[in-house]
Amino acid sequence: MRNREAEASFEDFVCARSSSLLRTALLLTGRDRADAEDLLQIALERAYRHWPKLCREDEPERYVRRILVNASADRWRRLARRHEQPMPEAGTEPAVPDGTARVVDRQYLLGALGQLPPRQRAVLVLRYFDDMSEGETAQILGCSLGTVKSHAARALARLRATATTYADGLPAQLQPAAAPQTGAAVAEP
């Protein structure tokens, strides 16, 4: 059914790009590595079905990423029927920062990403992790440029709001800048 060239091409693609795709999958799932690997297998299997056709296209990776994002959305729709999982507790790191703080911060960030709707999460991952332009992101997601901008703005706003709530638990870089004082001073009695 498949010729050797297509098989070899698929293997070359997986060898070259699987780690990058796995990282994207990890951020899209916002969960553990097993979930990300499962998502990546689903996406690659769907691509494998049509690999000879994808090979004829210029950029098969673009299509694989699109499948990855869509499969991620499907997955989240299924998971949405399950019980919610709590956000990681903030402020659990030691008072004196040590090497584990950064690991905790990463886990928190993945958890915070996981609280975003799938499309917003996908926009952030494609824009800020895969370094795609808004136009490329729109192409991958199959939506308009305006929709990408809107999703990105809302997602960033939600992350900022979450950062405000859990400022103590966020990476130092993500802590929001102190808002300027605009209210009137309250006189001490």
Added chain:
Amino acid sequence: MTDFERTLRTALHEAVDGEEASPGQLIRQVRRRHRRHTVLVACVAVTIAALAVPAAIAAHGAVTHRTPPTTRKTPPGPKPLPGALRGLPLPAGTNLQMLELTGGWYSTRTQQTVPITGLPAPMVGWAAYAFVQVEGGWAAFSTPASSSCQTGECTGPPQEFYYFADSGLNATPVGAGYQVASASRRGALWLVTYPRPTDDIDTTSAIAQLVSTTGRPLGPRYRLPAGYLINSGVGAYLMLTGLDGANLLWNPRTGQTIRQFAHVIAVGPEQVVWTQGCRSCRVRILNVTTGGSVTTPIPGNRPAILKTSLSTDGTLLAVLLERGPLRVLDTATGAVTLIPGTAIRNPVTLTFAWLGESHRLLVSAQANQNAAQFGYWQPGDTRLRVAAGTSPDAEALETSVLW
């Protein structure tokens, strides 16, 4: 880019830097999933081709006499191809009935659907029905919107199967199981079960039993080789399809494999239509009862063949290739007849099935969500008979998409 965006970008990279995939293991897992996908699609249905395959009957009755197909040379297809079927108008009063995925018969004359009673309402969260053509009628079951097993490796809970005759309006329960498959005899079908819903279909042997269309056992229970399901009964044997894509002609009484086939295209009551899968290979047909075989002029590589439909008696095979008109193949002689007017721009929208136990081939094409064409052809006709109509159910005729 704002400071917040920059720090977000850095944090995202730091969060997953150092994560590496195992390409070799990944490729093996992907191929394993693909084999499972292929076998489920192939075994459970032939069916799901039935997402669009109309089954049907004509009010004027089935045409039982058969004119030997004529052989012609393949003409080059016109460019660009037309978007719709072309042919003579349907004779006045012709009524074609199409099986809808919602569980009813759609009439092209009244443009109404009459529901089939006895089918339960689809389960909540499940899609409509899928149908498997069996001798004399259809087996129906509710199609899951998604696998109940997240990993796709376990069998999941058994499904209830129902049977109704061609054009019949009453369905009767057949039993619960994992799969039904056509038997090589009328009034019977194979019901396949697994001991437990958690069984791994890769490593567990399924149990197959020939049952009547009302679920009455007609024979002993046979243990299939692990990892194999039934494609169809053929002669005194079973055509099995494995998770690795292998096709076995298997004797259930002795448990012996009679023969292996590379790529099975269609299975009739006594016929196996297969190919080696290579581009230069031709489609071959074996009669398992007589042992006779023929080789056809049709190229046998899988991508070239989009869909097939074998007549109930196994003597005529309709084949749709990637390009060109529908071809009808005489499985006894290998002679090929082209059906004019069926070469269209988007052949994946073309669906076809043999009418009941006749040699009348029903053809439909979907122009858009609301417009469809219905027609038929039978041996001896020089043109397709075709009429425009409204689609009974847009989803029923929807073709699968890439993503």
